[in-house]
Amino acid sequence: MRYIFIASIFIFSLISCHKTPPQSRGSVAGVMDTVISRLYANVPEAEFNKIDDAFMRQFVTDEERQVLATRYQYFTADVPVTVSIMRDKGQAVVPFWLEPAGFAKTTLEVKNEEYTYEVWQKNFPAGQVALGINGFDKHRPVYFVSVAPQNKGEHLALTGIYPGYPVDTLRVGAFTYHDWSGLVITEVPEALQGQALFTTVRGRAREAHVVDAFRKTQFPSHAEPDQILLTWSASPQTSIDVQWRTAPSVAQGSVKYWVEGTTDTLVTKASLNQIQDRMLFNDRYVNRFTAQLANLRPGTHYGYCVGAGLGWSTARSFRTEGEKTDDFTFVWFGDTHCFPDSGKLVSLADKNNKDAAFYSIAGDIVSTGLNRDDWDHLFGYSHDVFSRKPLMPVPGNHDRQDGLGAQLYYDLFSLPKNAPRGVDQESSYAFEYGNALFIMIDATSEVDAHTPWIEEQLANTKATWKFVMFHFPPYNFEEPYLDIQKAWVPLFDKYHVDMVLGGHIHYYMRSNPMFAGKVVDNFGKGTVYAISISIPSKHDAMTPESYAVKQYDRGYFYQRMEIHDKSLTYTAVDSEGAVKDTFTIRK
Ligand SMILES: [Fe+2]
Numbered sequence: 001m002r003y004i005f006i007a008s009i010f011i012f013s014l015i016s017c018h019k020t021p022p023q024s025r026g027s028v029a030g031v032m033d034t035v036i037s038r039l040y041a042n043v044p045e046a047e048f049n050k051i052d053d054a055f056m057r058q059f060v061t062d063e064e065r066q067v068l069a070t071r072y073q074y075f076t077a078d079v080p081v082t083v084s085i086m087r088d089k090g091q092a093v094v095p096f097w098l099e100p101a102g103f104a105k106t107t108l109e110v111k112n113e114e115y116t117y118e119v120w121q122k123n124f125p126a127g128q129v130a131l132g133i134n135g136f137d138k139h140r141p142v143y144f145v146s147v148a149p150q151n152k153g154e155h156l157a158l159t160g161i162y163p164g165y166p167v168d169t170l171r172v173g174a175f176t177y178h179d180w181s182g183l184v185i186t187e188v189p190e191a192l193q194g195q196a197l198f199t200t201v202r203g204r205a206r207e208a209h210v211v212d213a214f215r216k217t218q219f220p221s222h223a224e225p226d227q228i229l230l231t232w233s234a235s236p237q238t239s240i241d242v243q244w245r246t247a248p249s250v251a252q253g254s255v256k257y258w259v260e261g262t263t264d265t266l267v268t269k270a271s272l273n274q275i276q277d278r279m280l281f282n283d284r285y286v287n288r289f290t291a292q293l294a295n296l297r298p299g300t301h302y303g304y305c306v307g308a309g310l311g312w313s314t315a316r317s318f319r320t321e322g323e324k325t326d327d328f329t330f331v332w333f334g335d336t337h338c339f340p341d342s343g344k345l346v347s348l349a350d351k352n353n354k355d356a357a358f359y360s361i362a363g364d365i366v367s368t369g370l371n372r373d374d375w376d377h378l379f380g381y382s383h384d385v386f387s388r389k390p391l392m393p394v395p396g397n398h399d400r401q402d403g404l405g406a407q408l409y410y411d412l413f414s415l416p417k418n419a420p421r422g423v424d425q426e427s428s429y430a431f432e433y434g435n436a437l438f439i440m441i442d443a444t445s446e447v448d449a450h451t452p453w454i455e456e457q458l459a460n461t462k463a464t465w466k467f468v469m470f471h472f473p474p475y476n477f478e479e480p481y482l483d484i485q486k487a488w489v490p491l492f493d494k495y496h497v498d499m500v501l502g503g504h505i506h507y508y509m510r511s512n513p514m515f516a517g518k519v520v521d522n523f524g525k526g527t528v529y530a531i532s533i534s535i536p537s538k539h540d541a542m543t544p545e546s547y548a549v550k551q552y553d554r555g556y557f558y559q560r561m562e563i564h565d566k567s568l569t570y571t572a573v574d575s576e577g578a579v580k581d582t583f584t585i586r587k
Pocket of ligand 1: 335398505
């Protein structure tokens with residue numbers, strides 16, 4: 001039965017291959033888009049997760065196979081070279097192209113602390129070397145490559161390198177995966193030492209991932225707008241950014257808005273970005289719309305609808321920041337990871353904090369940042385909360401994957417574009433609301449790239465209150481971030497940041513005020529560090545922290561931050577609505 005199924009697919013693939021658009025033939029991404037479309041058209045849903053490597057070898061056309069065997073990685077060598085491929089021995093299936101391409105397995109092995117790699121080699125004349133995919137599985141320790149001239153001592157120049165990850169030297173201590181630079185090579189045979197080493201990222205395992213790859217979203221898109229979201233990318237007094245989702249059939253969108261209590265409406269057209277998660281078999285493409293409403297009146301309640309096409313959504317409302325705001329409240333969450341429980345917590349916070357001006361999440365908003373169904377959970381489980389109050393998040397390690405970046409985070413959130421040089425726009429940003437400065441940092445990117453920018457933000461503000469939010473807490477009992485303590489904490493001290501808000505370690509901790517890493521006796525002299533978590537958690541092996549006022553090894557929380565001019569009242573509330581921590585800073 002299975003044989004018949006595979007055979008029928010194979011026949012179809014031969015018939016249909018002439019329909020492949022020529023422009024998609026040259027890249028692994030283009031071929032995989034075509035292959036997946038053909039799978040969806042021909043394989044019953046119930047069979048998706050039975051697809052294996054053997055099936056894929058037959059399913060792809062000769063032409064597609066050629067692209068998958070040669071367009072994953074390539075470079076040009078100016079002299080004859082020996083190419084070595086280090087393939088993790090733990091990968092069950094050898095990439096289909098490796099032996100047919102003439103690579104032979106040697107007895108050599110390369111090791112790091114986690115994996116042992118067998119070494120496959122082939123000699124190439126001067127010219128282009130073209131290599132194939134890591135496999136149809138998602139084997140994250142992807143193969144990596146080294147190259148050396150066949151004539152020892154000859155100078156080797158490498159050009160036309162794809163993809164453009166840096167070339168290092170193969171040696172003990174070198175890393176291979178940019179997204180795990182701490183995983184360094186521990187053993188290299190003498191014959192390979194000193195060769196040119198092509199670094200890579202583990203995310204490359206996803207490029208042709210089909211085996212056990214299919215997913216279904218619980219919250220598919222429809223023609224009617226959903227996932228309506230407010231953020232700010234410009235002044236909260238005079239603007240707001242409105243974002244939403246529809247099915248791909250809806251080609252246009254607008255926001256209709258009005259000052260509440262009046263009848264005059266304004267309309268702003270939205271820009272459209274179609275996004276694809278090709279393994280989401282029940283909702284592969286969605287349209288995301290973004291519109292910035294500008295020239296708004298400060299301190300004003302507005303009503304708005306989104307839509308066009310099939311009509312307008314139900315009306316919602318927002319309020320712009322007042323011209324002189326010394327009193328306001330915001331609510332922040334630690335890791336949400338987007339489970340039903342964190343959605344309930346968001347709804348609870350919304351119900352109990354009607355006065356909140358906005359929300360923040362300190363990273364790990366979702367668990368698998370490149371899976372769109374995870375983001376569907378964020379909106380599905382938290383209902384319409386973020387359509388009434390803006391959400392100003394920062395990314396955590398889970399919001400980006402395996403060196404591939406946080407594309408869905410960028411696609412979803414329209415945020416201030418004032419990142420430090422060398423850091424992705426919208427991943428780190430700063431904004432002011434009322435009498436407070438918010439420095440929002442993507443701590444998963446370069447620490448040092450942020451340091452001068454943080455100082456610039458702190459030195460140039462007149463804000464009464466200064467908050468810094470980032471995912472990795474510098475002080476925690478599990479893995480203190482010494483690089484952050486060294487680079488950023490002296491600035492928090494120098495400019496008197498009031499609170500540093502983070503997550504990541506999945507417990508709750510709030511410190512005494514600290515200066516230079518030591519507890520000080522009042523809030524005026526130091527910074528309070530807080531770690532929170534917004535999904536059920538249980539830390540079995542807690543270690544007391546000398547600087548901590550409160551530590552909770554379990555439970556999950558939201559934090560209310562209530563500012564009245566020179567007073568800040570902080571309250572951490574658990575999922576049952578009980579106050580678990582509170583204090584007030586008065587300036
Ligand atoms: Fe987390």
